[in-house]
Amino acid sequence: MSTLSLYFALMAAGLKGELQYRLNFVIWVAMGVIYQLTGFVFIWVLLSRFQQLAGWSLGEIAFLYGLRLMGHGLQLFVFGYIHMLEIYVREGLFDRFLVRPVPVLLHLVVSRFPVGAIGDFGSGILLFLIANSLVNVDWSPAALAFTALTVVGAALLEAGLKLMVASLSFRFLSTRSLVFVVDDVFNNFGNYPLKIFGGATQFFLTFGIPVAFIAYFPATVLLGRTGELAVSPVLAYLAPLAGAIVFGLAILVWKHELPQYQSAGH
Template identity: 45%
Template sequence: MAEVVRALRLYWRLQRAAMRGALQYRLNLVIGIAAGVAYQGSGFAFVWVVMHTFPAVGGWSLREIAFLYGMRLTAHALYVLPFSSLIGLDWLVREGELDRVLLRPLNPLVQIMAKRLGVGQLGDLLAGLVLLVVALPPLGPASILFCLAAVVGGALVEAAVSLALASLALRTWNTLGVRAFADDLFSKFGSYPMSVFGGAAQWALTFVLPVAFVAYVPASVLLDRTGELNVPAPVAYGSPLLGVALFALAYRIWSRQLRHYQSTGT
């Protein structure tokens, strides 16, 4: 536990230094955040246009879809902000740069996470929070706490899938394609109620790739729509814990793959 606390403290210091560096180019920072907001805003604008043609999608109203979209986007941003550097892991392995990481007296994953600050993802986070707050239904204190836990849990679900797939680069050297495919599934299907998809797709997006648990399952709990879920209500109420369990499993996979890492000799 002491090692974990030390690693997180160092990560926080490195990210603060990265933020100070980003603030030296404030116009670039503003443009990056604005680009992130515009990109994610255009995605929801498409949903808004569709919803003006069809009054409901899968029985969900525009406000409910906006709430679901906001939860998914906020969770995605919370995942990408610390883990965006994983996209460069294949390059680190192929070029032998990971050898340098392993020689330093600091957790290798923390070093990789601290390699870059995702400026555009700050825009994703801002857009997600705005949607979440605007579409938030009337909730009591317990439901608000569940919502916060669900967003963090959703971020951990995405982080777990990304870390588990990225760890395969320690053996195969190239995982960008499969990771891009998984990320595409999360972004394209995670913002809609699973009821709009066919039975097989709905099952796969719940039990094979846990897209539904990022936002759809907890949003259904908060909107009192658990009757349409493919999982029992107690499982839905415990959905934030799935992210913790999956991330612990993904970190175990990462550690195991790291023990078998062999340098390319580049």
């Protein structure tokens, strides 16, 4: 069985297990939707008073917000339990990933079915579709392909950064807080146009923790706003590639750090 087929088989088994508790399943999905849309309600209240934010209308920010949420939801769906690595290592539970005939990283990401990701991804799609009715985007085949690649690239970029940090658990044991710091940076800065931040912050969010590549750069391409960028528009058009690059680097870090693991029996 190929790795991809194995992934879908394990996820299907996980979903079947979660559906045994249907009320709990529905509650988790609903909580994901409510949590994510509550964040946008704050922006809506703000813009109902000031009309624009750094020259961006409510529809444009909703477009950016929805794009970011779709990437985030996809990341949670595929890689949602990366943050659990520290706990597995510290409590000696990681041994079970090493003795089963399944690739270790694959086993980690499918260790549980990420129910909450359905709410996150679904709310992203909903917000994106609503925003699309408020903005003027030329949905050519190229634009559709760029959007799809953006969502995949965003998921890979976010997952890659979290995997890099989580991989350090094999060496330092305690890294979960750093994973959540990365998550907070994406949540607090990824939903807004970078124009609202100062130059140093924009630089950090582009070349430090590259949040700009998640949704802001792609949104400027689709909305025809690349003229406002403080960097070359070429970076915006190449934004989906950033995710592949970061995730590729994360795999190298993972492979380098995995041999550092020592089982609880040592």
